[in-house]
Amino acid sequence: MSTETRRSATKPAAKEKGKASNNGxxxxxxxxxxxxxxELRRELLRSMLAQRRFEEKCAEAYALGKIGGFCHLYIGQxxxxxxVMSMIRPDDYIITAYxxxxxxxxxxxxxxxxxxELFGRQAGCSxxxxxxxxxxxxETNFLGGHGIVGGHVPIAAGVGxxxxxxxxxxxxxxxxxxAAVNIGAFHEALNLASLWNLPVxxxxxxxxxxxxxxxxxxxxxxxxxVRAQGYRMxxxxxxxxxxxxxxxxxxxxxxxxxxxKRPTLIEMKTYRFMGHSMSDAVSGTYxxxxxxxxxxxxxxxxxxxxxxxxxxxLTEGEMHKMDDEAKAIAQDAWDFxxxxxxxxxxxxxxxxxxxxxx
Amino acid sequence: xAVLTYRDAxxxxxxxxxxRDDRVFLMGEEVAQYNGAYKVSKGLLDEFGPMRIVxxxxxxxxxxxxxxxxxxxxxxPIVEFMTWNFALLAIDEVVNVAAKTLYMSGGQFKMPMVFRxxxxxxxxxxxxxxxxxxxxxAHIPGLKVLTPGTPADAKGLLKSAIRDDNxxxxxxxxxxxxxxxxxxxxxxxxxxxxxELKREGDHCSVITHGKMVLVAMRVAxxxxxxxxxxxxxxxxxxxxxxxxxxxxxxxxxNRAVVLEEGWEICGMGSQVVDFIQRECFDxxxxxxxxxxxxxxxxxxxxxLERAAKPDAGKTVAAIKKVMYLD
Numbered sequence: 022m023s024t025e026t027r028r029s030a031t032k033p034a035a036k037e038k039g040k041a042s043n044n045g046x047x048x049x050x051x052x053x054x055x056x057x058x059x060e061l062r063r064e065l066l067r068s069m070l071a072q073r074r075f076e077e078k079c080a081e082a083y084a085l086g087k088i089g090g091f092c093h094l095y096i097g098q099x100x101x102x103x104x105v106m107s108m109i110r111p112d113d114y115i116i117t118a119y120x121x122x123x124x125x126x127x128x129x130x131x132x133x134x135x136x137x138e139l140f141g142r143q144a145g146c147s148x149x150x151x152x153x154x155x156x157x158x159x160e161t162n163f164l165g166g167h168g169i170v171g172g173h174v175p176i177a178a179g180v181g182x183x184x185x186x187x188x189x190x191x192x193x194x195x196x197x198x199x200a201a202v203n204i205g206a207f208h209e210a211l212n213l214a215s216l217w218n219l220p221v222x223x224x225x226x227x228x229x230x231x232x233x234x235x236x237x238x239x240x241x242x243x244x245x246x247v248r249a250q251g252y253r254m255x256x257x258x259x260x261x262x263x264x265x266x267x268x269x270x271x272x273x274x275x276x277x278x279x280x281x282k283r284p285t286l287i288e289m290k291t292y293r294f295m296g297h298s299m300s301d302a303v304s305g306t307y308x309x310x311x312x313x314x315x316x317x318x319x320x321x322x323x324x325x326x327x328x329x330x331x332x333x334x335l336t337e338g339e340m341h342k343m344d345d346e347a348k349a350i351a352q353d354a355w356d357f358x359x360x361x362x363x364x365x366x367x368x369x370x371x372x373x374x375x376x377x378x379x
Numbered sequence: 380x381a382v383l384t385y386r387d388a389x390x391x392x393x394x395x396x397x398x399r400d401d402r403v404f405l406m407g408e409e410v411a412q413y414n415g416a417y418k419v420s421k422g423l424l425d426e427f428g429p430m431r432i433v434x435x436x437x438x439x440x441x442x443x444x445x446x447x448x449x450x451x452x453x454x455x456p457i458v459e460f461m462t463w464n465f466a467l468l469a470i471d472e473v474v475n476v477a478a479k480t481l482y483m484s485g486g487q488f489k490m491p492m493v494f495r496x497x498x499x500x501x502x503x504x505x506x507x508x509x510x511x512x513x514x515x516x517a518h519i520p521g522l523k524v525l526t527p528g529t530p531a532d533a534k535g536l537l538k539s540a541i542r543d544d545n546x547x548x549x550x551x552x553x554x555x556x557x558x559x560x561x562x563x564x565x566x567x568x569x570x571x572x573x574x575e576l577k578r579e580g581d582h583c584s585v586i587t588h589g590k591m592v593l594v595a596m597r598v599a600x601x602x603x604x605x606x607x608x609x610x611x612x613x614x615x616x617x618x619x620x621x622x623x624x625x626x627x628x629x630x631x632x633n634r635a636v637v638l639e640e641g642w643e644i645c646g647m648g649s650q651v652v653d654f655i656q657r658e659c660f661d662x663x664x665x666x667x668x669x670x671x672x673x674x675x676x677x678x679x680x681x682x683l684e685r686a687a688k689p690d691a692g693k694t695v696a697a698i699k700k701v702m703y704l705d
Contacts, residue, residue: 114452148485157484164451165484172471175441179448179456186404186430186454193448206471209441216436372486373520375544379400379455379491 055265059334063343065107065264066329069099069322070347072123075132076295078351079122079139083299087359088139091168092153095123097294100321101226102127104267105194108275114180116164116173117196119154120226120293124196125166130158136354142361149364150372170231171197171204174223178210181219185282192220192278199288200231202245211252211286220278222271225288226261232297233307249286261289262321265328292316380563386556388530389419392537393457395566397427400455403541406433406442407459407496416461417497417556443469443494447476450492450546457541460496463512463550477546478521493540495549498526499590499640500677502554503684509677511641513589516548517618517650523547523571524618528592530560532615535569543571552590572616574624580608583698584628586651587638588614591689595638598694609698617647625651626658633664634701638694643671665701670694 054062076094083092095102098120106127109115117124125135130146138145139153147157147166155166164180167173177195184191201207202225214221225245229236236243249256255277259270267289274285294317296303304313329335383391397403404427409416411424411434424432435442439460446456460466466473473494480488500509517524523545527533533551540547577592578599585595595611602609610628614620629635635655637648648669655667673687699705 116448145485147483147487150485151483155483157480157487159484159487164448164488165480167476169471169475172444172475175444175472176448176451176476178441179445179450180452181448182445183449183452183454186449206440206444209438210444212436213438213441213445372482372484374523375481375486375489375491377489377544378539378542379402379544 053265054328054332055268057265057268061107062325062329062334065103066322066325067343067347068103068107068127069264069325070344071132071350072099072102072126073322074344074347074351075126075136075354076122078136078355080295080299082139082355088153089141090152090154091119092139092299093120093297094293094295094299095120097317097320098226098228098261098291099123100264100267100325101224101261101289101291104264105224105271108268108271109192109194112162113191114162114164114193115196116177116180116193117166118170118173118198118201119166119168120198121154121156121166125156125158125163128158128161128163130156130161130163132350132354133357134158136358137361140358140361141363142358143364144357144361148368171201171206173197174201174207174210175213177221177223178214178219181214181221181284182217184220185218190220190279192222192275194222194224196224196226198231199225199227199229199236199245200234200239201225202248203240211248211254211284214284215252215254218282219284220282221284222274222278223284223286225286226291227288228291228293230293230297230307233301235307246286246288254284254286256286256288258288258290261291262319262324264321264325292319294320380561382559383530383562384556385530385533385551385558385560386417386419388534388562389537389551390421390423391562392534392541393420393423394426396538396541397423397431402453402455403457404431404433404454405457405459406435406446408435408437408461410434410459415459417553419556420459439465439469440472443472444476446492446494447472447490450477450490451480451488455491455541457493457495460494462508462553463496463498464508464510466494466496466512473522473546473548474519478519481545482521489544490546491544493537493547493549495537496551497553497556498550499552500688503679503681504677505679506676511589511639511672513550513617514641514645514647517647521546522618523616524550525571525616526550526589527615528555528589528613530558531562532569532575532613534562535567536571536615539568539571542568547571550589555590558593569615572619572621574612574614574616574621576610576624576628577613578609578611580610581632582607582609583634583636583702584610584612584632585636585638585694585698586612586614586625586628588617588647589640591638591640594689594691594694598691598698601691602695602698607698607702620650620654622654622658625654629655629659630662633662635667636670636694636697636701637667638670638689640689641672643669643674646671665703668697668701670697
């Protein structure tokens with residue numbers, strides 16, 4: 022996505038006539054197009070499709086043993102990554118947990134570098150030393166890819182601290198799942214961010230399951246947003262399947278961070294369409310097939326597609342073409358990764374320590 | 380050379396490095412208004428202001444993570460733990476993030492920061508406040524672990540730690556803060572990873588670090604009166620560890636005692652003994668012995684605490700044993 026589209030401001034647009042599909046149980050109906058231009062809407066759709074097709078390729082590669090270890094797919098949550106990344110600037114910072122492929126793609130890290138990382142190759146964005154859970158990219162201020170639930174939330178506060186220390190006006194966006202709100206690190210980070218007025222946007226991607234444990238079985242108060250009040254922090258809850266709603270919420274949070282130097286906690290309600298990782302069934306153990314199917318009706322790509330279709334700006338032919346392009350990007354990433362060399366053995370011992378001093 | 384306390388030597392190091400580089404800041408509980416729980420940061424708030432001398436709530440995990448995040452984007456934090464016992468609450472940030480990010484990111488994100496604070500037992504603080512953590516921390520690739528035993532080493536090593544682009548664990552000693560020693564007047568750095576032979580003798584090597592350096596020096600004085608002369612090898616840094624200095628000494632004396640503050644099992648001494656058996660197998664005239672804390676949580680009662688700690692008497696006994704004198 023270009024800088025221009027990332028920076029384009031949004032205003033609530035006039036209501037469109039077309040009706041959005043709204044099959045989700047607790048989703049807010051949202052009819053407008055979020056003040057976006059047709060060009061931007063196509064960019065958003067392209068970004069989400071690219072993630073979807075990339076993740077499908079990952080599942081295939083995992084089944085063939087080309088990707089190893091733990092691998093957590095983002096399918097179903099793409100409106101969040103795309104919506105968030107479309108609102109922030111290139112000099113802003115992102116830090117996230119281990120379900121990080123979609124965010125890395127939406128941020129603009131090359132699909133080839135990401136797939137090469139998943140394949141454990143030298144050309145990977147972490148040179149084959151991080152893998153699926155530890156995607157890093159200094160060029161786009163993508164600070165990882167962290168594997169301990171909640172452990173990276175205080176780090177986001179630290180990035181916010183550094184922004185304040187240097188009197189910058191960037192923001193740091195921190196993604197984590199709803200299960201992290203029960204971790205001490207989350208609470209310590211929120212307290213410090215609010216106490217010290219740090220420009221951090223904490224995003225709870227509430228997909229309702231921490232691995233296989235439903236939020237009702239893990240969290241005394243399922244309304245995770247009340248935790249913002251506990252730290253005198255602004256908070257918003259938003260339909261995370263609606264890319265326009267995500268963008269509008271982000272616009273307010275970014276303004277709060279840049280102008281008022283205040284953090285925000287945002288709950289983005291979503292659903293993952295795959296298992297927690299590649300090792301669990303999509304449904305049948307901890308959630309029912311019916312529940313999954315019901316939620317898949319609010320596929321974020323479908324939601325955007327329908328909105329554009331109803332606005333008369335997207336034909337089925339065009340949709341197919343965009344989808345084919347997304348598939349081609351994923352295939353190209355696979356081909357590139359597959360042909361890339363493994364890291365040379367000498368690199369086993371590099372990057373343990375930096376040999377520089379200040 | 381001026382005679383300074385260990386505390387004042389540390390304060391000097393902090394002040395000089397804060398003056399030298401405005402990316403350096405100090406953060407921790409009571410470091411600013413209170414002047415530091417052990418007064419190491421005395422006067423620094425007045426000189427550098429609240430953005431660089433930062434009081435935190437009691438939230439070790441939180442502020443250690445803040446340090447890590449700030450380091451990741453180019454600042455040079457010094458994170459003070461009131462004691463290393465409290466750092467256990469923050470260990471995820473130290474071990475899982477600070478130590479590993481350079482590697483996991485394929486070399487993209489450096490972590491130029493220092494975690495510092497008092498380590499090891501003081502007096503009658505009981506089990507939760509009387510622990511030496513160096514063997515735990517030295518186990519982790521990606522961390523450097525420094526254990527200065529004298530004021531001069533404390534200053535020179537802290538300055539090196541602050542300038543290093545890696546996460547450095549800096550272990551001070553509550554019982555060391557008031558100890559005195561000569562400190563060079565001019566600016567100096569002590570290289571990380573270099574041991575120092577603090578006393579020379581031919582009869583036995585005592586290999587030690589941190590607070591136990593003082594015990595070893597006292598033992599050296601006492602034994603000299605009996606005609607026994609020992610090498611005191613002060614490791615100063617336990618990761619990276621100066622294997623050459625250990626070998627050089629043991630190859631000369633043919634006998635070794637390893638003295639440390641921590642517990643026996645998987646202690647620093649275990650590692651030193653491993654290096655000795657690999658590097659000096661044919662040089663040894665006796666098995667290497669270790670002196671360490673007894674294998675119990677630290678008791679409160681004075682007499683029990685004394686019995687639990689490694690000390691000069693236990694060290695002398697070990698030296699005489701490896702010299703077959705008892």
